[in-house]
Amino acid sequence: MPGDAGPLYSGQDAAGDKGLNERRGQAGREGKKSMKNIISKIDELARYHNEVSPELVKAKDIKLGLRNPDGTGVVAGITSKGLVLGYERIPRKDGSGGYDVKPIPGRLLYCGYDAIELARQIQKEDRFGFEEIAYLLLTGELPCPDDLDTFCDTVAKKRALTRIERGILLQEAQNDNQMFALHAVVSHLSRCDPDPVSIEIEDVIDTCISLIAKMPTVVAYNYKAARYRKGDDLVMLRPDPKMSTAENFLYMLRGEKPTRDEALLFDLALMLHAEHGGGNNSTFAVRTVSSSGANTYMAICSGIASLSGHLHGGANEAVMMMVQSIKKNVQNWESRTQVRAYLEKILDRKAHDKAGKIYGMGHAVYTLSDPRCDILKEKALQIATKKEQIQELELMDLVAEIACELIRERKGQIVAPNVDYYSGFVYKVLGIPIDLFTPIFAMSRVVGWSAHRIEQIIQAKLIRPAYVNSLPREYVYVPLGERRPGEGPR
Numbered sequence: 001m002p003g004d005a006g007p008l009y010s011g012q013d014a015a016g017d018k019g020l021n022e023r024r025g026q027a028g029r030e031g032k033k034s035m036k037n038i039i040s041k042i043d044e045l046a047r048y049h050n051e052v053s054p055e056l057v058k059a060k061d062i063k064l065g066l067r068n069p070d071g072t073g074v075v076a077g078i079t080s081k082g083l084v085l086g087y088e089r090i091p092r093k094d095g096s097g098g099y100d101v102k103p104i105p106g107r108l109l110y111c112g113y114d115a116i117e118l119a120r121q122i123q124k125e126d127r128f129g130f131e132e133i134a135y136l137l138l139t140g141e142l143p144c145p146d147d148l149d150t151f152c153d154t155v156a157k158k159r160a161l162t163r164i165e166r167g168i169l170l171q172e173a174q175n176d177n178q179m180f181a182l183h184a185v186v187s188h189l190s191r192c193d194p195d196p197v198s199i200e201i202e203d204v205i206d207t208c209i210s211l212i213a214k215m216p217t218v219v220a221y222n223y224k225a226a227r228y229r230k231g232d233d234l235v236m237l238r239p240d241p242k243m244s245t246a247e248n249f250l251y252m253l254r255g256e257k258p259t260r261d262e263a264l265l266f267d268l269a270l271m272l273h274a275e276h277g278g279g280n281n282s283t284f285a286v287r288t289v290s291s292s293g294a295n296t297y298m299a300i301c302s303g304i305a306s307l308s309g310h311l312h313g314g315a316n317e318a319v320m321m322m323v324q325s326i327k328k329n330v331q332n333w334e335s336r337t338q339v340r341a342y343l344e345k346i347l348d349r350k351a352h353d354k355a356g357k358i359y360g361m362g363h364a365v366y367t368l369s370d371p372r373c374d375i376l377k378e379k380a381l382q383i384a385t386k387k388e389q390i391q392e393l394e395l396m397d398l399v400a401e402i403a404c405e406l407i408r409e410r411k412g413q414i415v416a417p418n419v420d421y422y423s424g425f426v427y428k429v430l431g432i433p434i435d436l437f438t439p440i441f442a443m444s445r446v447v448g449w450s451a452h453r454i455e456q457i458i459q460a461k462l463i464r465p466a467y468v469n470s471l472p473r474e475y476v477y478v479p480l481g482e483r484r485p486g487e488g489p490r
Contacts, residue, residue: 275448360421
């Protein structure tokens with residue numbers, strides 16, 4: 001009866017309420033304690049049973065992380081899209097059939113073309129190239145002028161969000177973490193697709209071009225929505241069909257048309273991040289998901305999810321945070337002694353984030369150099385005209401030089417700055433907030449993801465690698481009533 005429950009909720013029986021609240025509080029505390037205890041126990045057992053010894057890895061010839069013992073990648077597929085070169089395999093002359101790995105200056109090829117040479121030539125012609133690179137990766141061929149114009153026009157028409165898509169964005173982008181917001185919005189854009197699950201090649205291509213076109217708009221609008229929740233005015237500028245992708249993004253983000261030099265620099269960054277072979281974590285994720293027959297939105301979201309991890313997509317953010325720490329704690333930026341001393345503290349886990357890492361140094365494939373790094377640094381220097389920016393770039397050069405020395409001295413490894421080391425500085429010079437660095441990576445790399453997805457669907461092969469079992473034997477079932485704490489398999 002409603003009347004019977006009245007005093008319990010109305011506050012008419014203060015003494016009863018007090019006693020009830022105390023019991024509830026006690027029960028809540030005990031429940032939280034029990035939950036914490038079981039989580040701690042699961043944590044302990046998970047660590048015990050899931051860790052694998054190096055001896056077992058060697059004995060079973062396991063390639064953890066799909067990496068060979070010499071650091072090279074395990075060949076898991078074939079692609080015509082991107083080729084990343086950082087070493088040569090030199091067959092041994094002893095007849096063993098083995099080989100040695102020889103470091104070489106890094107090279108990056110897009111569909112057989114040197115990516116750095118492509119970027120240099122496009123910039124030499126004083127034009128924007130991201131759309132041309134997208135066409136190349138999607139088709140395997142460089143476009144003729146008419147095809148490039150038609151492709152750019154198609155991208156321009158797909159770039160603006162519809163009223164429904166803007167509504168989805170405002171509804172779903174309820175997270176200040178811009179990668180979370182990007183993932184949420186892209187996944188829900190499928191609601192505006194008349195056939196979102198189609199894996200017919202033409203439908204996939206159409207969806208991929210739409211995502212290539214829309215993702216810069218989504219990234220800019222997500223940031224605007226986040227600022228709106230913090231009190232800023234909500235101004236979402238429609239993309240200008242006469243502008244390139246690079247120009248439009250800076251325009252929508254900053255509220256004013258960028259200078260041509262600014263837009264060309266940003267366009268260069270987009271070209272250099274568009275593709276990096278099939279073996280990088282996010283592209284492999286997209287190919288794996290695509291191989292299962294999943295739709296385009298799910299596949300691209302898997303790439304976004306992978307890129308959100310700090311070991312893959314967030315490196316340029318980490319670099320800039322580290323540089324800020326160095327600027328704050330090193331009195332004389334030009335002092336080699338002071339900079340080296342602070343970097344040694346970083347490596348010793350006594351400074352910055354105490355992770356023991358100098359961010360932006362080395363690469364999983366590149367050894368002697370990252371080919372993307374030099375050209376990005378050259379262009380950054382040209383636009384970094386303010387005194388403080390020049391000083392910061394000179395500091396970064398000094399940090400890179402000393403970091404390479406320290407890593408060689410301590411670990412015997414030859415490393416070089418990677419593209420992430422200078423891309424964050426480029427974005428900073430362009431006035432781009434640090435929490436957009438990784439989403440920008442995604443809006444560029446969606447080109448490569450799309451190209452690899454199409455290729456994977458055409459190849460029509462489910463990716464299904466094997467895992468070996470780490471357990472030493474089979475176990476016999478023990479009835480529930482006979483089990484005792486701590487008596488599990490050890």
